[in-house]
Amino acid sequence: MKKILRHRMFWPVIALLALIVLNTIARPSFISITVQNGQLYGALIDILRNSAPLMLVSLGMMIVIATRGIDLSVGAIMAVSGAVALTIIADSPSPDDLGTVLVAILVGVLVSLLLGIWNGFLVAVVGVQPIIATLVLMLAGRGVALLITGGFITTINSAPYKFMAQGYVIGLPFAFFVSIAAIVIVALIERRTALGVLTEAVGINPEASRLAGVRARGIIWGAYAASGVLAGFAGILYTSNIMAADANAAGLYIELYAILAVVLGGTSLAGGKFTVAGTVVGVFTIETLRSTILFLGVPSAVAPLFLAIVVVIVVLVQSQRLRGAVAKLAQALRPKKPEVAR
Amino acid sequence: MTSVPVTTEKAPTGVVRRFLSRRASWVPVFAAVVLLVVIFAAAQAYFGNILTPRVISALLLDNAYLFILAVGMTFVILTGGIDLSVGAVMAFTGMFGASLMRDGMPSAAVVPIMLLLGAAFGLAIGVLVQYFDVQPFIASLAAMFAARGLAFMVSLDSIKVEDGAILWLQSTRLQAGVGSWYITPTGIIALLVVLVGALVLAFTRFGRTIYAIGGSEQSARLMGLPVVRTKLLAYVVSGVCAGLAGVVFTAYTGASYPLNGIGTELDTIAAVVIGGTLLTGGSGYVVGSMIGVFVYGTIKTVISFLGADQSWTRISIGALLLMFVVVQRVIVARSNRR
Amino acid sequence: MAADTEARPIAQMRGITIEFPGVKALDGVDLTLRGGEVHTLMGENGAGKSTLIKALTGVYPIDAGTIVVEGTPRTFRGTSDAQAAGISTVYQEVNLCTNLSVGENVMLGHEVRGPFGIDWKSTHREAERHLEGLGVRIDTRSLLAAHSIAVQQLVAISRAMVTDSRVLVLDEPTSSLDRGEVDQLFGVIRGLRDRGVAILFVTHFLDQVYEISDRLTVLRNGALVGEYPVAELPRAELIAKMIGRxxxxxxxxxxxxxxxxxxxxxxxxxxxxxxxxxxxxxxxxxxxxxxxxxxxxxxxxxxxxxxxxxxxxxxxxxxxxxxxxxxxxxxxxxxxxxxxIAFSSEDRRAEGIVGDLTVAENIVLGIQAKRGALRKLRKAEQDAIVEEYIQALGVRPANPNALIRNLSGGNQQKVLLARWLATAxxxxxxxxxxxxxDVGAKADIQRKVAELxxxxxxxxxxxxxxxxxxxxxxxxxxxxxxxxxxxxxxxxxxxxxxxxxxxxxxxxxxxxxxxx
Missing domain, CATH: 3.40.50.300 (P-loop containing nucleotide triphosphate hydrolases)
Structure with a gap:
């Protein structure tokens, strides 16, 4: 029992379950799933579908955070990749052609990869602090996206493009499969290879890792590149959902939601140990919370307030000092003392 | 053996070297000044009508709120922290103040309430950072979310302000002559905040402790300086500045809108960094931040003169930020090698 | 040179006990510091010297015991409490702010204030006066970062003098100084001693102990071995007391x-x-x-x-x-x-261990880095390697899943050795x-090196x-x-x-x- 309680996934999962239970009590329809035309519908299905962009971005963010970094530019990269893809489709004579759509997606993601590589270059090679290095692109990226769309909101009609966010495969939203694919690929790459543990080593102690022969620079660089690519796909999904490239609104605040999802999932912002499963739970928690807030009839603009409350609760729960105080009160655990430095 | 040996290290000779040995941290500020001059010179050469009293006076007027935010942000960044909440707190205090005034409360009562609200946000961030070891980034992020949500809770639409005193802050133009230099009370407030900020940092123990914490928090603690109190206070200063910016911005627009100041925290941080403050803390000046805001405002003006899309402002600021950060990085790397 | 043995005690620590989770860092230790005397604290690494100093200077709270300064019992809740009681410390890794000027570092928190805030002219003059009292003449407006560690150390001592400290603690001040700088520091220390300051000196250099100190306190494994006048304790005996076997x-x-x-x-x-x-x-x-x-x-x-x-x-x-x-x-x-070619750094904590990873992960890190991220060691291979080295080097606890940061220094060192040996x-x-x-781990490691x-x-x-x-x-x-x-x-x-x-x-x- 104690082991379960102290497992890093315990609190994230409890938080998600609590939200689902509360929602179900408030509106029993929450967990009901109906079938229409062989497609599943319901609040939970919506959560699975709507969470896809955040899922992709959060997975990338998790890898970057594990290296002791942070990527503020993901929202801007989403805007750029969406703008690129939609501009290609809008300018093409055959927007419904699958080939056109694939080229558009490919180019959008490649541009995102380049932006990610740029971030990685600043952090890993030039040695700029991650917050600032990615702040540069966060500031400039949306401007670039606006320039690509010529300052307008580009809208398109393209059935294959629309399918990505709005289509269904074997009764489930296609976007959900994109999420699953991203989760599986990230988990395989990080955990089936040694990349995950090497990334953690770099995040925990960069200098020791370098001296142990870990190619820290490459790992950090790769993390930002991966974050860029994932944000690029997220941008495609986002534009596919609204079939428009809105450089200002695309991915707005998503960097913050993603950071929150990662932290909720039990990965410390100080870098090091990370869990893919935790991040997945974190993303679903946030998406469920959003759905709850919407259901409560709170204007979506006020939603940040609730997120703020959640953030504060989460960081307080993670806080050593508070834990120490609680533990002292309960006399269950020894209070933490400063590290023995002799 | 009992005679005390003497170490004498002479001050370096030569004006430049002596200056560098004492005031190396001013170098980035001068870089920003040079940058500002270059932008002005280039714009003047291109347009011919940038360097007019009207345009320059408007710079101060249009960016008064940003000067105030930048001063508060400088305090926080000097301790090695960051405050992402300033734009949202500015919006919320503006909304709250506007709604109180709409309900008939006199501005003399509303303004202090707005400042106190700002202070409360700053205090909350400070407590999270100091007592619960929350990273400043996250703590101020939570405050940003909260303030933004609260701003919308006050009203989803903009609230017009009809209070005479508030509008007076903006509409009064103390003018040297027609078409000449002018300054509004909001501009005066902004300059006063800069002045007070600079004096506090240079001439009070609180100010010096901020620098000491930014240099090495552990050292500051071992030196017996009041680290906890000072850091809390730095966030409160930033919060109060955000509240005051709320007043000034409300006066500037004549109304409060819950979407005000989105992205302003990034503009503020960019201006502070361009003004030569190191994000790692311990080095920088309020005066530099003022220059940074001027650079920001000038670029914005130049881009509107060009008739170009305002997205170029953010792109230029991003590029400048990059340039300055890389230069800072090189400076730090060089001083580490020594 | 030896001071009057009946000198007045300024600070007395009695029965100091400090516990960290799982370790009793200090167990009922006494220390008496007398005015006009240089008192050296001796002991092997890990004997509890640093912990005792940190108790005296208010960094760590004590779990048991009393601290009496000039006749008044004190409870220190922070370094400022200790400083207020007249106890100042100069740490090995000089704890000053290199981003500020020399003068400011001397005077921080004690600046001369006029009607318009800090009076910088007088503040720098004061700083100059304090520095000159120690024989240091430097531009007080220059940045501290521009000066050598030796000068920074003297600046730190000047700072202690600003607060008119009765007790000055010097924690390994000489470890990065050259001989000339040490001479100057000792000159300063003697000057302060003659002014009646009680000085607590910590060093690893035996000759310096005999050169400068009047009295010795020896600690071993967190316990007091004894207090001796320097003149009555020959080197060989001192070493025997420190090592204990x-x-x-x-x-x-x-x-x-x-x-x-x-x-x-x-x-x-x-x-x-x-x-x-x-x-x-x-x-x-x-x-x-x-x-x-x-x-x-x-x-x-x-x-x-x-x-x-x-x-x-x-x-x-x-x-x-x-x-x-x-x-x-x-x-x-x-x-x-x-x-x-393998290399194990002297700075185990900062450049050796990866604290939040397990012992096993730390051991295979070297091999894994060498193989590259894509060729992950299979679980069975990894377990075999880890098991082999834990046995061969006697890592305690022999639990491959323990986090390395929870191990003692000696065992961390063994894990690092294992990391490198595993790469052949x-x-x-x-x-x-x-x-x-500790001595046991020391012998283990030396034996292993000889064997290899x-x-x-x-x-x-x-x-x-x-x-x-x-x-x-x-x-x-x-x-x-x-x-x-x-x-x-x-x-x-x-x-x-x-x-x-x-x-x-x-x-x-x-x-x-x-x-x-």
Missing amino acids: ELDEFAAISRSADREIDRGGDPVIRATGIGRRGVLEPADVEVYDGEVVGIAGLLGSGRTELVRLLYGADRADAGRVEVRGRPARITNPRHAIDRR PQLIILDEPTRGI SEQGLGVVFISSELEEVVRIAQRIVVMRDRRKIGELTSHDTDVDDLVAFIAEEHDTQESPESVA
Whole structure:
């Protein structure tokens, strides 16, 4: 029992379950799933579908955070990749052609990869602090996206493009499969290879890792590149959902939601140990919370307030000092003392 | 053996070297000044009508709120922290103040309430950072979310302000002559905040402790300086500045809108960094931040003169930020090698 | 020179006990500091010296015991409480703010204030006065960062004098100073002592203890061994009290070192004229198969710098390196690792362990890094390697899933050794592998090094403890002032010879001798 309680996934999962239970009590329809035309519908299905962009971005963010970094530019990269893809489709004579759509997606993601590589270059090679290095692109990226769309909101009609966010495969939203694919690929790459543990080593102690022969620079660089690519796909999904490239609104605040999802999932912002499963739970928690807030009839603009409350609760729960105080009160655990430095 | 040996290290000779040995941290500020001059010179050469009293006076007027935010942000960044909440707190205090005034409360009562609200946000961030070891980034992020949500809770639409005193802050133009230099009370407030900020940092123990914490928090603690109190206070200063910016911005627009100041925290941080403050803390000046805001405002003006899309402002600021950060990085790397 | 033994006690610590989770760092320790006396705190690394100092200066709260300063019982809740009581500290890693001016560092928190805030002119004048009291004349408006560690240390002492401290704690102040700087520091200390300040001095350098102090307190394993007037405690006895047991177990290691090394073929590594401007003057080093090459010299003599260049941790700007007779360009650690060279840094915490990873993950990190991220070790292989090294080196606890940061220093060191041995190196560079670890682990590690070299591994071994170097190495490279000053073979050398050699041609008469 104690082991379960102290497992890093315990609190994230409890938080998600609590939200689902509360929602179900408030509106029993929450967990009901109906079938229409062989497609599943319901609040939970919506959560699975709507969470896809955040899922992709959060997975990338998790890898970057594990290296002791942070990527503020993901929202801007989403805007750029969406703008690129939609501009290609809008300018093409055959927007419904699958080939056109694939080229558009490919180019959008490649541009995102380049932006990610740029971030990685600043952090890993030039040695700029991650917050600032990615702040540069966060500031400039949306401007670039606006320039690509010529300052307008580009809208398109393209059935294959629309399918990505709005289509269904074997009764489930296609976007959900994109999420699953991203989760599986990230988990395989990080955990089936040694990349995950090497990334953690770099995040925990960069200098020791370098001296142990870990190619820290490459790992950090790769993390930002991966974050860029994932944000690029997220941008495609986002534009596919609204079939428009809105450089200002695309991915707005998503960097913050993603950071929150990662932290909720039990990965410390100080870098090091990370869990893919935790991040997945974190993303679903946030998406469920959003759905709850919407259901409560709170204007979506006020939603940040609730997120703020959640953030504060989460960081307080993670806080050593508070834990120490609680533990002292309960006399269950020894209070933490400063590290023995002799 | 009992005679005390003497170490004498002479001050370096030569004006430049002596200056560098004492005031190396001013170098980035001068870089920003040079940058500002270059932008002005280039714009003047291109347009011919940038360097007019009207345009320059408007710079101060249009960016008064940003000067105030930048001063508060400088305090926080000097301790090695960051405050992402300033734009949202500015919006919320503006909304709250506007709604109180709409309900008939006199501005003399509303303004202090707005400042106190700002202070409360700053205090909350400070407590999270100091007592619960929350990273400043996250703590101020939570405050940003909260303030933004609260701003919308006050009203989803903009609230017009009809209070005479508030509008007076903006509409009064103390003018040297027609078409000449002018300054509004909001501009005066902004300059006063800069002045007070600079004096506090240079001439009070609180100010010096901020620098000491930014240099090495552990050292500051071992030196017996009041680290906890000072850091809390730095966030409160930033919060109060955000509240005051709320007043000034409300006066500037004549109304409060819950979407005000989105992205302003990034503009503020960019201006502070361009003004030569190191994000790692311990080095920088309020005066530099003022220059940074001027650079920001000038670029914005130049881009509107060009008739170009305002997205170029953010792109230029991003590029400048990059340039300055890389230069800072090189400076730090060089001083580490020594 | 010895002070009046009946001098008035200024600070008295009685029965101080401090517990950390799982460790009793101090157990009922007493310490009495008297005015006009230099009192040295002695003990091996891990004896509890730092903890005791931190209790005295308010960094750690005490779990039991009393602290009485000038007759008043005190409870320190922070460093400012201790400073208010007149106890100031100068730490080894000078805790000042290098981003501020010299004068400000002296006066921070005690600036002279006028009607308009801080009066900088008077503040700097005050700072100048305090510095001059210690014989330091420097531009108080210059940045602290521009000055040497020695000057920064004096600035820190001046700061203590601003608060009119009755007790001055100096925690290993001399570890990065050269002889001239030490002389100056001692001059300052004597001056303060004569003014009636009680000085608590911590050092590893035995000769400095006998040079400067009047009284000694010896700690061992967190407990008090005793308090002695310096004049009544010869060195040999002091060492015995610090170590607490005879060194029989080291004798076998010593015998292993008396082997003849075959220096016929190409050496594992041969560096010619390797150096870096401002860091190390060009030096030659070579290591043969099965040979242990010791590097002796004081901290800051260039010994760490030399091996970091060999390994590529820092980049050399002069010299050539050959590995097994073939030219090798080693500019980063990967290059060294690819040539089967391993390096364990002296800074275990910052440059060795990856704290939040497990023992197992730390052990396989070296192999895994070498194989690359894509070729992950299979679980079974990993378990086998980890098991083997935990057994071979006697890592305690023998739990591969324990987080390494929860292990003691000695066991962390064993894990790091395992990390490198698992990569099957042909040369291993160990920088202070025995620093700050208990005697048992020390012997384990030395024994392992001797055993490995007998099996043909080339070893470079650095230690501040000259006895250790003499015991374990066949050949000793001697460093001083950032250059190599010579080489000795160990079977016709003992510690005294080595000390003499290091001290040769030195400006002062005192011989810098160093024993843990």
